[in-house]
Amino acid sequence: MTATEAGPRDPGTDEPQRKPRVRQPGVGVGGKAIGLLNGGFLLLWGLITTLPLLWAILSSFKTNGEFRTDPTGLPGGIAWDNFARAWNAANIGQYFLNSVIVVAMSLTMTMLFGAMGAYVLARYDFPGNRIVYYVFVGGLMLPVFLALVPMFFVVRNMGNLPIVGQFLGLNSYLSLALVYVAFSMPFTVFFLTAFFRTLPNSVAEAGIMDGCSHFTLFFRIMLPMAKPGIISLALFNFLGHWNQYVLPLVIMQDGDKRVLAQGLGTLAANTGFRADYTALFAGLVIALMPVLIVYLLFQKQVQAGLTAGVLK
Amino acid sequence: MSALRHGKYPFILTFLIPPVGIYALYMLSPYVQAIYISLTEWSGLSANQKFIGFDNYVEMWNDDQLRTALRNNLILLVVVPVLTLVLGLFFASMLNVGGRGRSQAITGVRGSSIYKVVYFFPQVLPHAIVAIMFAYVFAPSNAGGILNNILEAIGLGSLTQLWLGEPKYLIWIVVLVMTWAFVGFYVVLFSAAMQSIPRDIYEAALLDGSSRLTTFRKVTLPLVWDTVQVGWVYMAIQAMDGFAIVHIMLGVNGGVQGAGDVLGVAIYRAAFADYDFGYAAAIGVLMLALTMTIVVLFMRVLRRERVELA
Numbered sequence: 001m002t003a004t005e006a007g008p009r010d011p012g013t014d015e016p017q018r019k020p021r022v023r024q025p026g027v028g029v030g031g032k033a034i035g036l037l038n039g040g041f042l043l044l045w046g047l048i049t050t051l052p053l054l055w056a057i058l059s060s061f062k063t064n065g066e067f068r069t070d071p072t073g074l075p076g077g078i079a080w081d082n083f084a085r086a087w088n089a090a091n092i093g094q095y096f097l098n099s100v101i102v103v104a105m106s107l108t109m110t111m112l113f114g115a116m117g118a119y120v121l122a123r124y125d126f127p128g129n130r131i132v133y134y135v136f137v138g139g140l141m142l143p144v145f146l147a148l149v150p151m152f153f154v155v156r157n158m159g160n161l162p163i164v165g166q167f168l169g170l171n172s173y174l175s176l177a178l179v180y181v182a183f184s185m186p187f188t189v190f191f192l193t194a195f196f197r198t199l200p201n202s203v204a205e206a207g208i209m210d211g212c213s214h215f216t217l218f219f220r221i222m223l224p225m226a227k228p229g230i231i232s233l234a235l236f237n238f239l240g241h242w243n244q245y246v247l248p249l250v251i252m253q254d255g256d257k258r259v260l261a262q263g264l265g266t267l268a269a270n271t272g273f274r275a276d277y278t279a280l281f282a283g284l285v286i287a288l289m290p291v292l293i294v295y296l297l298f299q300k301q302v303q304a305g306l307t308a309g310v311l312k
Numbered sequence: 313m314s315a316l317r318h319g320k321y322p323f324i325l326t327f328l329i330p331p332v333g334i335y336a337l338y339m340l341s342p343y344v345q346a347i348y349i350s351l352t353e354w355s356g357l358s359a360n361q362k363f364i365g366f367d368n369y370v371e372m373w374n375d376d377q378l379r380t381a382l383r384n385n386l387i388l389l390v391v392v393p394v395l396t397l398v399l400g401l402f403f404a405s406m407l408n409v410g411g412r413g414r415s416q417a418i419t420g421v422r423g424s425s426i427y428k429v430v431y432f433f434p435q436v437l438p439h440a441i442v443a444i445m446f447a448y449v450f451a452p453s454n455a456g457g458i459l460n461n462i463l464e465a466i467g468l469g470s471l472t473q474l475w476l477g478e479p480k481y482l483i484w485i486v487v488l489v490m491t492w493a494f495v496g497f498y499v500v501l502f503s504a505a506m507q508s509i510p511r512d513i514y515e516a517a518l519l520d521g522s523s524r525l526t527t528f529r530k531v532t533l534p535l536v537w538d539t540v541q542v543g544w545v546y547m548a549i550q551a552m553d554g555f556a557i558v559h560i561m562l563g564v565n566g567g568v569q570g571a572g573d574v575l576g577v578a579i580y581r582a583a584f585a586d587y588d589f590g591y592a593a594a595i596g597v598l599m600l601a602l603t604m605t606i607v608v609l610f611m612r613v614l615r616r617e618r619v620e621l622a
Contacts, residue, residue: 034524038406045403046430049496052445053433055458059448068454072461109334117331120324132332139335142343143552143603145576146596149583150342150349153356182338185331214323243438245556246576250584261440265560268444277456284441295436303432307501 053288060281067277082282086267090276092283094256095263101173102248102259103241106180110237111230113181114188119218119226121189122196123204133193139186144246151179152250171254179251180241188233191308195229196222232305235298239306242291260287350593357587368594378595381566381573384483385599388490388554388574389606393547395491397540400498403431405532407499408506409514428503431496439493439556446489447561450475482562482572489557494550498543505539506532545610552603555580575599 059067060082061075087093121133152170159169167174199222207221223230248259258266264280264287271280295302350368354361372378407424434442448456452474453464460472475481509532517527533540555576558566564581566573575595583592 042403042406042427045399045495046427048492049430049434052449052458056441056445056448059456067456071453071456072458072465109330113331113334116327120327124320124324126321126324132328135340136331136335139339141549141603141607142339143549143596143599145553145555145579146346146593146600147339147342148579149589149592149596150345151338152583153345154338154342178334179338182334185335185339189331214319218327239436243436243440245438245440245559246580249559249580261438261556264438264444265440265556268447268560269563272455280444284444287438288441291436291438292433295433299429299432302436303428303500306435306497307504 056281056284056288059278060285062278064276064278079278082278083286085276085279086283086286090267090279090283091255091258091263092260092267092286095258095260096286098173098252098257098263099242099260102176102180103238105173106177106184106241107234107238109177109181110184110188110241111234114185114233115192115223115226115230116218117185118189118192119196119222122193123222133189136186136189140190144183148246148250151247155179155251171252171257173257176248176251176259179247180244183247184237184240188237191233192226192229195226199225232301232308235294235302236305238294239291239302346593346596349590350597352590354589355587356583356589361590364590368591371591372594372598377566377570377573378575378578380570381575381578382598384486384573385552385554385575385602387483388487388551389548389602391487392490392494392551393544395487396494396498396547397544399491399495400502400543401533401536401540403427403495403499404502404506405528408503409527409532428496428500431499433496434493435497437493440560442489442493443557443560446485446492446557447476450485450561476562477568479567479569479571482567486554486557486561486572486574489561490551490554494547498547501543502536502539505536509535541610545607548606548610549603552576552599552606575602 055072058075059071061078062082063076063079066073066075087096117132117136121129121136155168155175156170158175159165159172161168168178169175203221203225204217207217212221243261244259245261245265248262249265252258252262264283267280267283271277349361351363351365352361353364353367407427449458451457451460453460453472459475463469463471473481475485513531513535514527517531522530553576554574558572558574558577559580561567562572564577564585566577575598579592579595579599582588582595
């Protein structure tokens with residue numbers, strides 16, 4: 001150990017990066033080699049992560065001839081026609097629209113109803129408060145697959161109700177959205193209850209002094225204050241709803257009502273027969289775009305929101 | 313909120329009814345019904361739902377295909393979390409405390425934030441996309457087959473296989489794909505935990521001349537152990553799924569000879585291909601029992617003394 005590194009620190013340069021380079025134990029030639037090796041592993045995993053995606057994107061630009069003769073090569077040009085075929089002939093346009101409709105409804109309802117429930121559970125004392133809370137949170141442990149069969153019948157039977165039945169049966173956007181809402185409730189209520197508890201009482205009390213009703217207190221004061229929590233949870237739920245595969249498979253059995261992930265799965269299954277590989281990859285890229293855009297725009301919040309799910 | 317006693321209960325009811333109502337109707341009631349349906353024989357189409365006691369459970373015991381699915385789920389349950397957490401810890405410690413050579417204190421390596429962005433991305437991808445991509449990674453050379461083409465390009469052409477045509481590989485391919493999808497999440501999770509470890513602990517370890525491995529074993533690991541533990545349970549629950557990946561990559565029958573089957577796909581098949589809804593519900597109950605066992609087991613086995621940071 002050298003004297004320099006054990007010496008007193010210069011208080012002006014507290015940031016480690018600005019410190020002079022000195023030899024450390026384990027930073028000799030051997031340390032360098034380990035460092036390079038580590039860097040190599042990191043780079044390797046980066047390549048393993050990105051290469052399949054890049055390959056899929058490149059394949060979406062190729063013609064089917066190029067794809068078959070040289071699957072790992074670069075495309076000669078950009079075959080935009082793939083995207084047109086995916087959007088129209090392979091019905092990805094319809095599936096995309098279906099996904100947008102369902103997720104718009106389910107996300108709005110999840111956040112609104114989830115925030116309402118969580119707010120009341122977090123800030124009001126009433127008999128049964130704890131029971132309701134634990135019934136919500138208990139749902140976190142239940143595997144979706146156990147509910148699959150009876151849920152199918154619940155939705156089918158709702159379709160037989162007079163008047164409202166026409167909106168609530170199988171193959172209905174609203175039904176699928178409501179199912180998403182139900183399955184998102186445990187985590188949404190759990191997360192937002194914790195969040196509403198952290199909001200200061202003083203602001204709420206000031207609102208009451210100003211003569212707010214319970215409703216205006218929630219919509220005008222508490223909800224805007226909970227915005228950070230609401231946003232990270234909305235991102236979490238958006239990804240969950242947009243990516244959902246098994247629930248729509250059960251509820252949207254009619255071909256025209258399929259959502260994007262589900263439609264893409266069907267397209268992949270049929271691609272072998274149609275021999276139109278590049279349209280499949282074009283469809284895949286179309287489905288990838290919304291997720292990629294949301295991720296790149298809100299990368300920090302998405303990471304924080306998703307990992308918070310484990311840490312809470 | 314004593315000043316607002318007026319109208320409190322109507323307000324509470326108005327706010328609770330929509331979330332509780334939707335949750336009870338579409339999520340809770342199915343779970344309650346599932347138990348009863350599992351005790352019946354029911355094609356779902358007729359009103360004729362016959363109570364048969366535990367016959368479905370006896371049938372499960374004798375069902376070889378289900379045994380394959382169960383075995384595969386157990387493989388996913390054990391191998392995927394181990395692989396994911398080990399790789400996650402490895403990369404997270406590389407990223408956060410691996411950059412030892414460049415400065416006096418221990419820091420992250422260069423570009424660690426870019427690595428985190430890239431590594432995490434598979435977590436936000438729909439599993440449908442992941443499954444389609446990897447179906448082509450493992451496809452034969454003349455149908456895309458990235459892996460086979462890469463093997464041929466680097467002179468290992470003799471190793472090429474019809475990966476998805478060989479029953480014994482199927483579940484391991486699913487293991488790899490799930491690990492691929494999940495590692496980045498745990499890198500970010502563990503990075504956050506490692507960031508909260510005070511730097512001076514590392515500086516002290518450095519002054520004591522402890523090697524990277526010792527530092528990791530004696531400092532980093534104990535201090536992120538709580539997170540690893542929670543991550544393990546979470547990962548195990550996620551590994552129970554695998555539905556979209558198996559359903560799309562291998563098909564509704566679980567691939568060649570059904571060798572890549574998992575419980576989720578078995579439930580779906582029993583219900584919506586064979587119209588044997590009672591049996592499907594019974595497999596669902598099995599899955600619930602498995603999930604509960606895991607949660608309790610992991611909680612007990614992994615509980616260690618908490619390390620408190622002063």
